[in-house]
Amino acid sequence: MEQKMMGHNRRPSLLGSAISxxxxxxxxxxxxxGPPRLISYLASSQGFVWNPEIFIPSYVDYDYTPLENRxxxxxxxxxxxxxxxxxxxx
Known part of the structure:
Protein backbone atom coordinates (compact mmCIF):
# COMPACT_ATOMS: atom_id res chain seq x y z
CA MET A 1 0.00 0.00 0.00
CA GLU A 2 1.51 3.26 -1.09
CA GLN A 3 0.90 6.36 0.98
CA LYS A 4 0.71 9.72 -0.70
CA MET A 5 2.40 12.56 1.10
CA MET A 6 0.21 15.61 1.17
CA GLY A 7 2.51 18.56 0.71
CA HIS A 8 1.80 22.22 0.99
CA ASN A 9 3.77 25.38 0.69
CA ARG A 10 4.37 27.31 3.86
CA ARG A 11 3.03 30.84 3.74
CA PRO A 12 5.64 33.59 3.85
CA SER A 13 6.42 34.95 7.30
CA LEU A 14 4.82 38.24 8.23
CA LEU A 15 7.42 38.87 10.94
CA GLY A 16 10.06 41.53 10.48
CA SER A 17 13.80 41.02 10.60
CA ALA A 18 13.93 42.14 14.25
CA ILE A 19 12.66 38.75 15.43
CA SER A 20 15.88 37.03 14.37
CA GLY A 34 41.43 44.55 40.25
CA PRO A 35 40.42 41.52 38.26
CA PRO A 36 37.44 41.92 35.95
CA ARG A 37 33.97 40.95 37.14
CA LEU A 38 31.99 40.63 33.96
CA ILE A 39 28.23 40.57 33.60
CA SER A 40 26.84 39.67 30.21
CA TYR A 41 23.18 40.08 29.44
CA LEU A 42 20.91 39.93 26.47
CA ALA A 43 20.05 43.49 25.45
CA SER A 44 17.58 42.55 22.73
CA SER A 45 16.20 39.37 21.22
CA GLN A 46 12.99 37.96 19.77
CA GLY A 47 11.84 41.47 18.89
CA PHE A 48 12.06 42.71 22.50
CA VAL A 49 14.46 45.13 24.15
CA TRP A 50 15.26 43.81 27.60
CA ASN A 51 15.55 46.13 30.58
CA PRO A 52 19.17 46.06 31.90
CA GLU A 53 17.94 46.64 35.46
CA ILE A 54 16.84 43.01 35.47
CA PHE A 55 20.41 41.76 34.94
CA ILE A 56 22.61 44.38 36.63
CA PRO A 57 22.85 44.37 40.44
CA SER A 58 21.30 47.40 42.14
CA TYR A 59 24.62 48.38 43.80
CA VAL A 60 26.34 48.91 40.43
CA ASP A 61 26.38 52.48 39.15
CA TYR A 62 25.86 51.80 35.46
CA ASP A 63 24.79 54.41 32.92
CA TYR A 64 22.22 53.27 30.40
CA THR A 65 19.46 54.81 28.35
CA PRO A 66 16.05 53.98 29.85
CA LEU A 67 13.73 52.11 27.50
CA GLU A 68 11.24 54.99 27.32
CA ASN A 69 14.02 57.31 26.02
CA ARG A 70 15.50 54.85 23.54
Missing part, protein backbone atom coordinates in the same frame (compact mmCIF):
# COMPACT_ATOMS: atom_id res chain seq x y z
CA UNK A 21 18.35 39.64 15.60
CA UNK A 22 20.08 39.43 18.97
CA UNK A 23 22.30 41.89 20.79
CA UNK A 24 24.24 41.12 23.97
CA UNK A 25 26.15 43.50 26.23
CA UNK A 26 29.07 42.78 28.56
CA UNK A 27 30.00 45.17 31.36
CA UNK A 28 32.80 45.05 33.91
CA UNK A 29 31.60 45.73 37.45
CA UNK A 30 34.98 44.98 39.04
CA UNK A 31 37.41 47.52 40.46
CA UNK A 32 39.51 49.32 37.82
CA UNK A 33 42.75 48.04 39.41
CA UNK A 71 15.11 55.58 19.84
CA UNK A 72 13.99 52.69 17.72
CA UNK A 73 15.73 52.01 14.40
CA UNK A 74 13.76 52.75 11.26
CA UNK A 75 13.34 49.93 8.78
CA UNK A 76 12.50 51.19 5.32
CA UNK A 77 10.09 49.28 3.12
CA UNK A 78 10.37 49.71 -0.62
CA UNK A 79 7.48 48.89 -2.93
CA UNK A 80 7.53 48.57 -6.67
CA UNK A 81 5.00 50.42 -8.80
CA UNK A 82 3.20 47.13 -9.47
CA UNK A 83 2.89 46.40 -5.73
CA UNK A 84 1.50 49.87 -5.08
CA UNK A 85 -1.06 49.46 -7.87
CA UNK A 86 -2.19 46.15 -6.35
CA UNK A 87 -2.67 47.79 -2.96
CA UNK A 88 -4.62 50.79 -4.23
CA UNK A 89 -7.17 49.97 -6.90
CA UNK A 90 -7.92 52.63 -9.46
Missing amino acids: QQEAHVINIGDPD REPIHEIFLSDEEIEQMFPK
Whole structure:
Protein backbone atom coordinates (compact mmCIF):
# COMPACT_ATOMS: atom_id res chain seq x y z
CA MET A 1 0.00 0.00 0.00
CA GLU A 2 1.51 3.26 -1.09
CA GLN A 3 0.90 6.36 0.98
CA LYS A 4 0.71 9.72 -0.70
CA MET A 5 2.40 12.56 1.10
CA MET A 6 0.21 15.61 1.17
CA GLY A 7 2.51 18.56 0.71
CA HIS A 8 1.80 22.22 0.99
CA ASN A 9 3.77 25.38 0.69
CA ARG A 10 4.37 27.31 3.86
CA ARG A 11 3.03 30.84 3.74
CA PRO A 12 5.64 33.59 3.85
CA SER A 13 6.42 34.95 7.30
CA LEU A 14 4.82 38.24 8.23
CA LEU A 15 7.42 38.87 10.94
CA GLY A 16 10.06 41.53 10.48
CA SER A 17 13.80 41.02 10.60
CA ALA A 18 13.93 42.14 14.25
CA ILE A 19 12.66 38.75 15.43
CA SER A 20 15.88 37.03 14.37
CA GLN A 21 18.35 39.64 15.60
CA GLN A 22 20.08 39.43 18.97
CA GLU A 23 22.30 41.89 20.79
CA ALA A 24 24.24 41.12 23.97
CA HIS A 25 26.15 43.50 26.23
CA VAL A 26 29.07 42.78 28.56
CA ILE A 27 30.00 45.17 31.36
CA ASN A 28 32.80 45.05 33.91
CA ILE A 29 31.60 45.73 37.45
CA GLY A 30 34.98 44.98 39.04
CA ASP A 31 37.41 47.52 40.46
CA PRO A 32 39.51 49.32 37.82
CA ASP A 33 42.75 48.04 39.41
CA GLY A 34 41.43 44.55 40.25
CA PRO A 35 40.42 41.52 38.26
CA PRO A 36 37.44 41.92 35.95
CA ARG A 37 33.97 40.95 37.14
CA LEU A 38 31.99 40.63 33.96
CA ILE A 39 28.23 40.57 33.60
CA SER A 40 26.84 39.67 30.21
CA TYR A 41 23.18 40.08 29.44
CA LEU A 42 20.91 39.93 26.47
CA ALA A 43 20.05 43.49 25.45
CA SER A 44 17.58 42.55 22.73
CA SER A 45 16.20 39.37 21.22
CA GLN A 46 12.99 37.96 19.77
CA GLY A 47 11.84 41.47 18.89
CA PHE A 48 12.06 42.71 22.50
CA VAL A 49 14.46 45.13 24.15
CA TRP A 50 15.26 43.81 27.60
CA ASN A 51 15.55 46.13 30.58
CA PRO A 52 19.17 46.06 31.90
CA GLU A 53 17.94 46.64 35.46
CA ILE A 54 16.84 43.01 35.47
CA PHE A 55 20.41 41.76 34.94
CA ILE A 56 22.61 44.38 36.63
CA PRO A 57 22.85 44.37 40.44
CA SER A 58 21.30 47.40 42.14
CA TYR A 59 24.62 48.38 43.80
CA VAL A 60 26.34 48.91 40.43
CA ASP A 61 26.38 52.48 39.15
CA TYR A 62 25.86 51.80 35.46
CA ASP A 63 24.79 54.41 32.92
CA TYR A 64 22.22 53.27 30.40
CA THR A 65 19.46 54.81 28.35
CA PRO A 66 16.05 53.98 29.85
CA LEU A 67 13.73 52.11 27.50
CA GLU A 68 11.24 54.99 27.32
CA ASN A 69 14.02 57.31 26.02
CA ARG A 70 15.50 54.85 23.54
CA ARG A 71 15.11 55.58 19.84
CA GLU A 72 13.99 52.69 17.72
CA PRO A 73 15.73 52.01 14.40
CA ILE A 74 13.76 52.75 11.26
CA HIS A 75 13.34 49.93 8.78
CA GLU A 76 12.50 51.19 5.32
CA ILE A 77 10.09 49.28 3.12
CA PHE A 78 10.37 49.71 -0.62
CA LEU A 79 7.48 48.89 -2.93
CA SER A 80 7.53 48.57 -6.67
CA ASP A 81 5.00 50.42 -8.80
CA GLU A 82 3.20 47.13 -9.47
CA GLU A 83 2.89 46.40 -5.73
CA ILE A 84 1.50 49.87 -5.08
CA GLU A 85 -1.06 49.46 -7.87
CA GLN A 86 -2.19 46.15 -6.35
CA MET A 87 -2.67 47.79 -2.96
CA PHE A 88 -4.62 50.79 -4.23
CA PRO A 89 -7.17 49.97 -6.90
CA LYS A 90 -7.92 52.63 -9.46
